[in-house]
Amino acid sequence: MSEGYLKGRIRRDDIVSAAAAVYGEAGYHASSLREIAKRAGITHAGLLYHFPTKEALLAAVLERRDAEDAVREQLNIPPGLDVLRHFLALAEHNVRHRGIVDLYSRLAAEAISEDHPAHAYFARHYREARDSIAQSFRALAETGELRPGVDPDLAALTFIALMDGLQVQWLTTPTQVDVIGSLRLSLETLLTVPLFPE
């Protein structure tokens, strides 16, 4: 691998980081290649040398997010309480890294449109998140740790939707929203056992 290739990869990483930051602040559509390029220290035409279109850059941002998530899920936690605790820890991490939440919340709302370049990404993301959580609720149902009569799929949808809704409200009025408290309340009312036994 030549130095040129390495430099190119580093530069591409810088651009993707700058893009993620700008998307988080302004959303995808309102972001300009010129602003992203400026933060990466090049011209917007230079940026287009690395990423041929605005959409290709968005794809790269989402791909990196997926790669990071994959690393985190490499842990391969077995379905059950630990998965729920893991998502709670993720929420705690997010509250300390506003940029990630910003990017995600804005893109998710833009991607409602079927013709948005990130629409398929979010449709898949939601389905995978619901499936993952539902699997854990099903495991908990078998051991009697899920409240009787609660549908695991509906519980999974509820948990994911709650996380998303809390994020937007927290970003808008940070001091008035207790993200972790709400998630713990929701999980504890769905379960028959405490999340964190003393």
Added chain:
Amino acid sequence: MSEGYLKGRIRRDDIVSAAAAVYGEAGYHASSLREIAKRAGITHAGLLYHFPTKEALLAAVLERRDAEDAVREQLNIPPGLDVLRHFLALAEHNVRHRGIVDLYSRLAAEAISEDHPAHAYFARHYREARDSIAQSFRALAETGELRPGVDPDLAALTFIALMDGLQVQWLTTPTQVDVIGSLRLSLETLLTVPLFPE
């Protein structure tokens, strides 16, 4: 009141309706005055005769939404189960009127920014919604209809955030999201009494 004034009010209403529709499809920033004007049957310069800036038009859209909400809340339901049932009915209404949900979800995400013209509107909207629901949960706590140990304020935050999160996920993948089922599940796990006794 002269015919000219009446015609002006009707025209303004048409423009606000067109704006609400376009905001719902594209968000506020991505919407153009030319597209809104075209749907209202005038030129974009003609639109600016009625609303001096793009922001003034957004303000008019939000004001009309508030006015409609005020009419609905004129009912003045006393805090308690009926308020929760009322919000559930509102959610059922929304699922049948996608445009309203679209407008709300997109604007809410854009308005995360403190400098967005609708930021203050949403900050107030969230606070009022939380206060209204919290009041009902407090009333239910006094009569033992709220699950013991559940904080009414946290329950209110949870319910509002869940509604918002469900809407975005439903708009993105409509066939896979049971909005009403999730809300009923959430309320029923928070309460000690059934929402709809048989």
Added chain:
DNA sequence: CCTACCGATCGGTAGG
């Protein structure tokens, strides 16, 4: 309310 226009900004391309 319209025609006609302005300056600014956008994504993308040519050519090096």
Added chain:
DNA sequence: CCTACCGATCGGTAGG
């Protein structure tokens, strides 16, 4: 990677 440019589109204004 840059300079220089293109056509398109934007919100807003002048003048009627």
